[in-house]
Amino acid sequence: xxxxxxxxxxxxxxxxxxxxxxxxxxxxxxxxxxxxxxxxxxxxxxxxxxxxxxxxxxxxxxxxxxxxxxxxxxxxxxxxxxxxxxxxxxxxxxxxxxxxxxxxxxxxxxxxxxxxxxxxxxxxxxxxxxxxxxxxxxxxxxxxxxxxxxxxxxxxxxxxxxxxxxxxxxxxxxxxxxxxxxxxxxxxxxxxxxxxxxxxxxxxxxxxxxxxxxxxxx
Amino acid sequence: xxxxxxxxxxxxxxxxxxxxxxxxxxxxxxxxxxxxxxxxxxxxxxxxxxxxxxxxxxxxxxxxxxxxxxxxxxxxxxxxxxxxxxxxxxxxxxxxxxxxxxxxxxxxxxxxxxxxxxxxxxxxxxxxxxxxxxxxxxxxxxxxxxxxxxxxxxxxxxxxxxxxxxxxxxxxxxxxxxxxxxxxxxxxxxxxxxxxxxxxxxxxxxxxxxxxxxxxxxxxxxxxxxxxxxxxxxxxxxxxxxxxxxxxxxxxxxxxxxxxxxxxxxxxxxxxxxxxxxxxxxxxxxxxxxxxxxxxxxxxxxxxxxxxxxxxxxxxxxxxxxxxxxxxxxxxxxxxxxxxxxxxxxxxxxxxxxxxxxxxxxxxxxxxxxxxxxxxxxxxxxxxxxxxxxxxxxxxxxxxxxxxxxxxxxxxxxxxxxxxxxxxxxxxxxxxxxxxxxxxxxxxxxxxxxxxxxxxxxxxxxxxxxxxxxxxxxxxxxxxxxxxxxxxxxxxxxxxxxxxxxxxxxxxxxxxxxxxxxxxxxxxxxxxxxxxxxxxxxxxxxxxxxxxxxxxxxxxxxxxxxxxxxxxxxxxxxxxxxxxxxxxxxxxxxxxxxxxxxxxxxxxxxxxxxxxxxxx
Numbered sequence: 001x002x003x004x005x006x007x008x009x010x011x012x013x014x015x016x017x018x019x020x021x022x023x024x025x026x027x028x029x030x031x032x033x034x035x036x037x038x039x040x041x042x043x044x045x046x047x048x049x050x051x052x053x054x055x056x057x058x059x060x061x062x063x064x065x066x067x068x069x070x071x072x073x074x075x076x077x078x079x080x081x082x083x084x085x086x087x088x089x090x091x092x093x094x095x096x097x098x099x100x101x102x103x104x105x106x107x108x109x110x111x112x113x114x115x116x117x118x119x120x121x122x123x124x125x126x127x128x129x130x131x132x133x134x135x136x137x138x139x140x141x142x143x144x145x146x147x148x149x150x151x152x153x154x155x156x157x158x159x160x161x162x163x164x165x166x167x168x169x170x171x172x173x174x175x176x177x178x179x180x181x182x183x184x185x186x187x188x189x190x191x192x193x194x195x196x197x198x199x200x201x202x203x204x205x206x207x208x209x210x211x212x213x214x215x216x217x218x
Numbered sequence: 219x220x221x222x223x224x225x226x227x228x229x230x231x232x233x234x235x236x237x238x239x240x241x242x243x244x245x246x247x248x249x250x251x252x253x254x255x256x257x258x259x260x261x262x263x264x265x266x267x268x269x270x271x272x273x274x275x276x277x278x279x280x281x282x283x284x285x286x287x288x289x290x291x292x293x294x295x296x297x298x299x300x301x302x303x304x305x306x307x308x309x310x311x312x313x314x315x316x317x318x319x320x321x322x323x324x325x326x327x328x329x330x331x332x333x334x335x336x337x338x339x340x341x342x343x344x345x346x347x348x349x350x351x352x353x354x355x356x357x358x359x360x361x362x363x364x365x366x367x368x369x370x371x372x373x374x375x376x377x378x379x380x381x382x383x384x385x386x387x388x389x390x391x392x393x394x395x396x397x398x399x400x401x402x403x404x405x406x407x408x409x410x411x412x413x414x415x416x417x418x419x420x421x422x423x424x425x426x427x428x429x430x431x432x433x434x435x436x437x438x439x440x441x442x443x444x445x446x447x448x449x450x451x452x453x454x455x456x457x458x459x460x461x462x463x464x465x466x467x468x469x470x471x472x473x474x475x476x477x478x479x480x481x482x483x484x485x486x487x488x489x490x491x492x493x494x495x496x497x498x499x500x501x502x503x504x505x506x507x508x509x510x511x512x513x514x515x516x517x518x519x520x521x522x523x524x525x526x527x528x529x530x531x532x533x534x535x536x537x538x539x540x541x542x543x544x545x546x547x548x549x550x551x552x553x554x555x556x557x558x559x560x561x562x563x564x565x566x567x568x569x570x571x572x573x574x575x576x577x578x579x580x581x582x583x584x585x586x587x588x589x590x591x592x593x594x595x596x597x598x599x600x601x602x603x604x605x606x607x608x609x610x611x612x613x614x615x616x617x618x619x620x621x622x623x624x625x626x627x628x629x630x631x632x633x634x635x636x637x638x639x640x641x642x643x644x645x646x647x648x649x650x651x652x653x654x655x656x657x658x659x660x661x662x663x664x665x666x667x668x669x670x671x672x673x674x675x676x677x678x679x680x681x682x683x684x685x686x687x688x689x690x691x692x693x694x695x696x697x698x699x700x701x702x703x704x705x706x707x708x709x710x711x712x713x714x715x716x717x718x719x720x721x722x723x724x725x726x727x728x729x730x731x732x733x734x735x736x737x738x739x740x741x742x743x744x745x746x747x748x749x750x751x752x753x754x755x756x757x758x759x760x761x762x763x764x765x766x767x768x769x770x771x772x773x774x775x776x777x778x779x780x781x782x783x784x785x786x787x788x789x790x791x792x793x794x795x796x797x798x799x800x801x802x803x804x805x806x807x808x809x810x811x812x813x814x815x816x817x818x819x820x821x822x823x824x825x826x827x828x829x830x831x832x833x834x
Binding site: 012015019084134 | 674699719720727
């Protein structure tokens with residue numbers, strides 16, 4: 001698997017390169033800032049990008065912003081964000097979409113779980129840190145999943161794969177409007193009222209993923 | 219008018235008056251000496267104006283107003299033989315025709331008062347008309363004795379033209395009155411009054427002369443009028459209505475003069491009393507007199523200064539008094555020093571007046587907002603400029619008043635500045651602390667954690683190919699490192715919760731999930747506030763929470779954050795036992811809220827739970 005790595009701390013970057021290479025992956029580039037990351041990915045077209053969230057040039061959520069840009073330019077590339085602590089400002093729109101993962105950095109030390117997550121994300125799956133899921137999902141949402149019908153679960157599963165309403169409609173041979181109606185019911189059952197601030201679709205997907213995840217898997 | 223020519227004119231008038239006085243005294247002509255004496259008072263006033271406004275024609279006009287009358291009297295005296303027959307014969311050639319000169323000074327004054335500018339062609343034509351008329355009169359009556367037909371006719375025309383020029387001068391003044399502002403009108407009104415009385419006295423003099431009264435008696439009221447009333451009117455106009463910025467000089471001069479008189483009187487009385495007691499001249503008399511005079515000098519001056527200021531400089535006196543009363547109210551705790559701007563606006567009668575304070579090297583308003591640097595009246599403290607009054611309506615008079623008011627308001631201004639400086643420095647410290655915490659948090663995450671992680675990864679890289687025992691050992695070491703990282707994360711969380719980057723609501727939601735007490739969290743629409751206030755709000759909740767856990771015996775806690783206009787409101791309520799003494803348990807909370815310029819309200823009745831409300 002061809003990996004591009006972006007991390008500003010030399011120690012961590014070198015360590016991660018060694019770790020990835022010992023796990024049999026090919027680190028085609030290791031850069032230290034978000035600008036170089038976007039350029040390198042455009043040039044090399046890797047299978048997976050692993051990026052620190054907080055990086056130069058602004059030492060803010062530069063990694064997350066770069067991830068959004070990469071996703072926009074090259075949707076096939078898997079993106080795994082790493083962070084010292086939970087920071088969701090710029091990556092809410094990516095969470096739950098296929099080929100995206102977000103882990104806390106110390107998960108790296110659980111080598112098997114970490115390489116599993118890498119492979120999953122590179123092949124279009126998702127990987128979310130339990131801490132992040134906990135931060136996103138309010139308890140009332142979890143109980144809501146049980147109230148969904150079979151068809152609603154099916155639709156939410158497709159949403160979790162990153163499909164749009166139109167694509168889901170085609171897949172299930174439904175009209176767009178029916179899918180929209182189903183989505184409204186799902187939001188309602190999960191207690192996600194449209195208050196204009198939270199990303200309802202993201203929360204619904206995260207809730208779905210959470211309910212389908214075996215305990216303690218990253 | 220150039221200041222040199224103005225000075226020459228005023229000086230020549232003064233010379234005429236001095237000659238008149240000396241001549242009157244030497245030749246024992248009482249009326250001449252008296253007139254010249256009165257004229258010198260008038261000239262004194264003219265000199266004050268001359269010094270104050272060197273280019274104003276008002277000073278020479280005022281001086282000549284009396285000097286011209288005295289000059290006529292001198293010519294009369296000469297033709298009467300004061301300096302012998304030769305001079306008498308010469309002067310009597312024109313003595314009867316010279317009387318329009320009486321009016322020359324008044325005419326000039328009418329044309330230039332109060333601001334010394336001649337405006338229209340009328341103002342420029344009148345002096346020439348007057349000169350022509352005087353010349354006509356002089357020519358017609360030349361030779362003195364019984365003029366013949368054509369001369370008489372010319373004289374009659376001359377007299378008529380003198381009258382016309384006086385009327386035109388009055389018209390010119392009336393035009394100025396109509397065009398002038400309120401202040402100019404007040405000033406002109408006094409001179410018009412005096413001018414009208416003088417002209418009435420002149421006409422009365424003619425009537426009296428026609429009725430057979432002697433010339434001296436007939437025109438005496440007119441001469442006295444022009445010598446006393448006109449200077450008096452100008453004086454009143456100047457002093458009462460602040461012309462030429464003389465009121466304060468006059469007021470303080472009058473106070474000083476009166477003080478000298480009082481002190482001299484006290485000295486004299488003391489010397490007299492001691493002398494009579496000792497029954498003869500002794501050295502004790504003057505000594506006691508000097509002592510008494512010194513004793514009364516200062517208090518007398520203060521009383522007289524206030525009294526003259528009250529009479530002569532009333533507006534200013536009232537304004538200063540108002541500010542002084544406010545300062546006294548601030549001292550006794552009855553008024554807030556920050557009201558000083560409003561008080562100054564009222565006293566200065568200037569709604570747009572602003573008070574700027576210096577904070578560091580920056581000008582700020584009383585509300586602490588930075589203000590652009592403007593021209594104004596500086597207020598100093600210990601040699602440094604600490605504040606500045608910026609006037610909405612700027613004039614020489616306004617600046618002088620503002621300077622006096624600023625002196626009177628020094629204490630409230632300085633106290634406001636210090637209090638503002640304290641608030642701003644507290645805010646800066648709070649901000650610096652917040653930044654510091656953010657930096658610590660980042661350092662913990664970015665430096666220490668990264669190193670531990672790197673070490674862990676190095677261990678993991680060593681692991682493949684090791685036997686089971688050693689591999690287990692490495693697993694143990696890595697687990698240890700992971701625990702350390704978790705520990706560091708908790709530590710950083712205590713310094714500053716990193717979720718604050720995602721907003722106060724995210725951080726509080728995190729808190730809600732980790733707190734052992736059931737917590738109802740309600741986050742409404744939040745205002746945009748800076749890092750120090752966001753952090754303060756978060757810490758208010760955590761500290762209140764810690765308090766409740768420690769003392770409250772509560773089963774639930776409710777947290778609500780929202781906005782009140784653009785202020786952040788944090789409310790924390792529990793259903794515990796209540797009854798905490800605000801002073802003890804919540805001091806750090808109080809300090810935290812105050813440091814970002816907020817306020818904290820705590821209600822904790824025993825048995826009724828505790829409610830904390832912070833507005834930031």
